[in-house]
Amino acid sequence: MCYFYNILLNTPWKNIAEGQRDAYSKVYLLLYTRFYNYGLKFTPDETVVEDAIQEVLLSIWVDRRQLTGIANPEAYFFSSFRNNLFRKLKALSKQLPAEMIEPEPEFARDAILIDQEIHHELRARLQKALDSLTARQREAIFLRFYEGLSYEDVAEALGITTKATYKIVARALLELKGNMSLPLTVLLALLRHAH
Amino acid sequence: MQNQEKYSDYSVRDFICDESFQDWVLRPDTPDAAAWQTWLQANPGKRTVVEEARKVLESLTFRVDRPAAGRAQASLEKTWQMIDTPGRRGILRRMNRVWRMAAMWIILIGAGIFVWLWISNRTVPVLVTTASGQLDSVLLPDRSMVVLNALSTIRYQQKWERDAPREVWLEGEALFSVQHLDEGDDVAPHERFLVHVGHTTVEVLGTRFNIRQRREKIEVALLSGAVLVRFNNKARSDIRMEPGDLVVIDTSYRDITKISTNTENYSAWTRKRLVLTNPTLQEIAHYLEDVYGKRIVLDDPDLAGRKVEGPILLDSIDDALFVISTVLDVTIIKENDTITIKPR
Structure with a gap:
C-alpha cells in the first residue's frame, strides 16, 4: 500500500504547457508505469495497453497548450486512457466469436489481494468479501486506494458522479469491514502480528 | 479535515469511509496529517477505533x-521521435478521423485496382485435372464449355488475346461446346479454336465434339458443326469432319480411320451414364480402366471377346463389376488398383 506518485504531479502540468521537454518526459515515465498497471487489470494483452498508453501520452504533448484549460489533468488522462483502452478492446473483441465478446472490459477479480501474512481465517473472510465486489467497486477501490486519486478524481476517471463514487467505495469497504468482525482484541493481535 | 467535532462520534465504519481519514492512512504527508495527530491526542478514547479502521484500510493490497x-523509456523515446518528425504525423493529426479513414480507403482501393489490373493482364495458365471416377465442367475464357472426363487434364491460358487463336491442351477425354465467333467472311485469328492433343491438333469451326485420348489412340467424334483435324507431321493431310464422323488416330499415324457413326454416344459419359450396348468384356475393361484408373487383367484371353448382351450401365465400377460377374459368370478379384477377372 501507499503508492503516491501524484504528489510529484502538481507542478509539471504547467511546465509541460510551457513546452518543457524534461517535465513531459518525467510525467511520461510516471504515467506510463501507472497506466500500464491500471490497463493490465482489464486485459492481459500488454500490446493493446501499451498502444493506448502511447496514444494518450502523445496527446499530452501534442495538445499541451490546452492543458491549462483542464481542471484536473491527472483524472482527465486517467479517464482518457481508460476510454482509449476500452475502445481498443471493443474493436478487438469484434473479431472474436459472438459468445466470447464481453459487454464491457472488467476490472480483474484478482487485482485486489489480501496480505498473505494475515491469519488464514481472517484472510478467507476477506477473500469472500472481495469476491462479492463488483468490477466497478474493485476499480473504484483500486483508483482510490492504490492510485490515491481523490473521490472526485475517481468519479471523473469512471465517468460517474462523486456521490455515486462515495457510495460504491463505501459499500465495498463496509463489505470488507463486515467480514473483519472478529473480536477486536483478537483482530488487533492478528493484524499487529502481521505487520 | 474539516468539522472535527463529528469525529468524536465516529465508529470504525464511519472512519474507513471518510476521505480525509483515508488520506491520512494512505499518505502520511497529507496536509491533514498534523490535524489528525492533534485530534487523536485530544481524543485518546478514539484510539482503538481509529486503529481498527486503519487496519481495515491497510489490509487492502493490490x-x-x-x-x-x-x-517505458523505449516508449518515451519512440514518442519523442514521433513528435520531432514533422510533417507526416502533423498532417495525420490535423486531418480528422473521417478524412483519415477516407484517405486510407482511397489508398486501399487504389492498391486493389492496381493489383487487379496487374493480375488480369498477366497470362496465367490454368490447369484442370480430374481424378478417378470424377467429371468436371470447365468454362473457357470465351465461354466455351468443356466437360472433362475422369483422369483427364485440360490446360489453357486464363486470358485469351484478342488477336490470337483460342488454344487448349488436352490429355484424356473431353467434350467441347465451342462458342462460334464469326465476325465477317475472313476467319480472324481469334475466331479459331485449337485443341492440341498429343501429336494432333483439332481445329474447331464452331461446334460440339468429343476428343478421347486413351491407350495410344485418339478418337475425335463430331456431334455438330465442323472440325478440322491436323497433324504435327505435315506429311499427313488434314481431315475435315462432318457431324456424325468419328476419326480414330493411333500414335504412329499408321492407322487413321474415319467412320460415320452415332456420335451422340460419345457424349453419353458427360451425363455420367455410360451405356455400352452389346460390348465385349475387353471394351468394358478399357472403359473402366480409363474412367476409374484401375488396371483390369483378363486372366483368360478368351474372356476378352465375350459379350454382354444388351446395354450395360457403367457409372459405378462396383455395380458394373457385379453385373459382369453375374451375366458372364466370372470371378472378380480386387487387389488395390488391379482387378482380375477369371472364368468361374
Whole structure:
C-alpha cells in the first residue's frame, strides 16, 4: 500500500504547457508505469495497453497548450486512457466469436489481494468479501486506494458522479469491514502480528 | 479535515469511509496529517477505533503489474521521435478521423485496382485435372464449355488475346461446346479454336465434339458443326469432319480411320451414364480402366471377346463389376488398383 506518485504531479502540468521537454518526459515515465498497471487489470494483452498508453501520452504533448484549460489533468488522462483502452478492446473483441465478446472490459477479480501474512481465517473472510465486489467497486477501490486519486478524481476517471463514487467505495469497504468482525482484541493481535 | 467535532462520534465504519481519514492512512504527508495527530491526542478514547479502521484500510493490497525494464523509456523515446518528425504525423493529426479513414480507403482501393489490373493482364495458365471416377465442367475464357472426363487434364491460358487463336491442351477425354465467333467472311485469328492433343491438333469451326485420348489412340467424334483435324507431321493431310464422323488416330499415324457413326454416344459419359450396348468384356475393361484408373487383367484371353448382351450401365465400377460377374459368370478379384477377372 501507499503508492503516491501524484504528489510529484502538481507542478509539471504547467511546465509541460510551457513546452518543457524534461517535465513531459518525467510525467511520461510516471504515467506510463501507472497506466500500464491500471490497463493490465482489464486485459492481459500488454500490446493493446501499451498502444493506448502511447496514444494518450502523445496527446499530452501534442495538445499541451490546452492543458491549462483542464481542471484536473491527472483524472482527465486517467479517464482518457481508460476510454482509449476500452475502445481498443471493443474493436478487438469484434473479431472474436459472438459468445466470447464481453459487454464491457472488467476490472480483474484478482487485482485486489489480501496480505498473505494475515491469519488464514481472517484472510478467507476477506477473500469472500472481495469476491462479492463488483468490477466497478474493485476499480473504484483500486483508483482510490492504490492510485490515491481523490473521490472526485475517481468519479471523473469512471465517468460517474462523486456521490455515486462515495457510495460504491463505501459499500465495498463496509463489505470488507463486515467480514473483519472478529473480536477486536483478537483482530488487533492478528493484524499487529502481521505487520 | 474539516468539522472535527463529528469525529468524536465516529465508529470504525464511519472512519474507513471518510476521505480525509483515508488520506491520512494512505499518505502520511497529507496536509491533514498534523490535524489528525492533534485530534487523536485530544481524543485518546478514539484510539482503538481509529486503529481498527486503519487496519481495515491497510489490509487492502493490490496486484502490481510492472512494465518490463526499459519499456517505458523505449516508449518515451519512440514518442519523442514521433513528435520531432514533422510533417507526416502533423498532417495525420490535423486531418480528422473521417478524412483519415477516407484517405486510407482511397489508398486501399487504389492498391486493389492496381493489383487487379496487374493480375488480369498477366497470362496465367490454368490447369484442370480430374481424378478417378470424377467429371468436371470447365468454362473457357470465351465461354466455351468443356466437360472433362475422369483422369483427364485440360490446360489453357486464363486470358485469351484478342488477336490470337483460342488454344487448349488436352490429355484424356473431353467434350467441347465451342462458342462460334464469326465476325465477317475472313476467319480472324481469334475466331479459331485449337485443341492440341498429343501429336494432333483439332481445329474447331464452331461446334460440339468429343476428343478421347486413351491407350495410344485418339478418337475425335463430331456431334455438330465442323472440325478440322491436323497433324504435327505435315506429311499427313488434314481431315475435315462432318457431324456424325468419328476419326480414330493411333500414335504412329499408321492407322487413321474415319467412320460415320452415332456420335451422340460419345457424349453419353458427360451425363455420367455410360451405356455400352452389346460390348465385349475387353471394351468394358478399357472403359473402366480409363474412367476409374484401375488396371483390369483378363486372366483368360478368351474372356476378352465375350459379350454382354444388351446395354450395360457403367457409372459405378462396383455395380458394373457385379453385373459382369453375374451375366458372364466370372470371378472378380480386387487387389488395390488391379482387378482380375477369371472364368468361374
